[in-house]
Amino acid sequence: MLKPVFITLLSDYTQDSEYMESLWSDIAKQHSKKNRYYHNLSHLENLYRHLIEVKNEIKDWDMVLFALFYHDYIYNVYKQDNEEQSAKKAKKILNTLKIEKKRITTCFDTIIATQGHKIAKSKDINYFTDADLSILGSDWKTYERYYKNVRKEYKHYPDFMYHKGRIKVLHHFKDMPAIFKTNYFYNKFEIQAKKNLQQEIDLLSM
Known part of the structure; x- marks a missing residue:
């Protein structure tokens, strides 16, 4: 393509x-x-x-x-x-x-x-x-596949190190007043992205 x-x-x-x-x-x-x-x-x-x-x-x-x-x-x-x-x-x-x-x-x-x-x-x-960043606002199954693939890219890092760094990154985006800067992407992905980020933070914090 x-x-x-x-x-x-x-x-x-x-x-x-x-x-x-x-x-x-x-x-x-x-x-x-x-x-x-x-x-x-x-x-x-x-x-x-x-x-x-x-x-x-x-x-x-x-x-x-x-x-x-x-x-x-x-x-x-x-x-x-x-x-x-x-x-x-x-x-x-x-x-x-x-x-x-x-x-x-x-x-x-x-x-x-x-x-x-x-x-x-x-x-x-x-x-x-x-x-x-559009992947952040995808449906949960797609998002889950995304974050698992990112974890594979960091497979040489032990969980305690990876989780700490990943949570920091997730908070960077979640704590933004708006993740998406344009109306088109904001309207399409913002709400779902915030949900996905929080759900991954919760999983990593368990």
């Missing part, structure tokens, strides 16, 4: 078909690593499905798409700078294409915003970070 989207996106900025194929292969390889149970191609597909619904509201669709493909390019559970490293990777790739520096900065900033998912001045960034 995603490959044609990526190739079409690239075709406006390069005519080198071999290069386009190599960039896609690299993304597919990164997101298919055996330690990725949630942060994989399925996550990107889910993000795309939600973003396409608000495409008409987004100012620079292409930079949002590039952010989608590269925002989890680097994913190492032992590191704290995954978003920054992923943003740097996107910047490096976009600099090889015919893209203005200002737009590259937009993509970079969008990826960096996934670090804390705070409200931004840019509407595009708010739509992107909302879509990235």
Whole structure:
């Protein structure tokens, strides 16, 4: 599903078909690593499905798409700078294409915003970070599958360490005045997201 989207996106900025194929292969390889149970191609597909619904509201669709493909390019559970490293990777790739520096900065900033998912001045960034968090407002069965897959990604950590860190993350989102910054995502997911987060906190606190 995603490959044609990526190739079409690239075709406006390069005519080198071999290069386009190599960039896609690299993304597919990164997101298919055996330690990725949630942060994989399925996550990107889910993000795309939600973003396409608000495409008409987004100012620079292409930079949002590039952010989608590269925002989890680097994913190492032992590191704290995954978003920054992923943003740097996107910047490096976009600099090889015919893209203005200002737009590259937009993509970079969008990826960096996934670090804390705070409200931004840019509407595009708010739509992107909302879509990235959409899993939080899914039905409980889907949410349960999500948090179990995240736990698998942190399987090297013992429960007492993981639970403490995970509860802190869950509270970060639950205690926000609003998890979702845009009306579209807020109306669709906010209530269920708060319920899901509380339910996972309760389970981890048992």
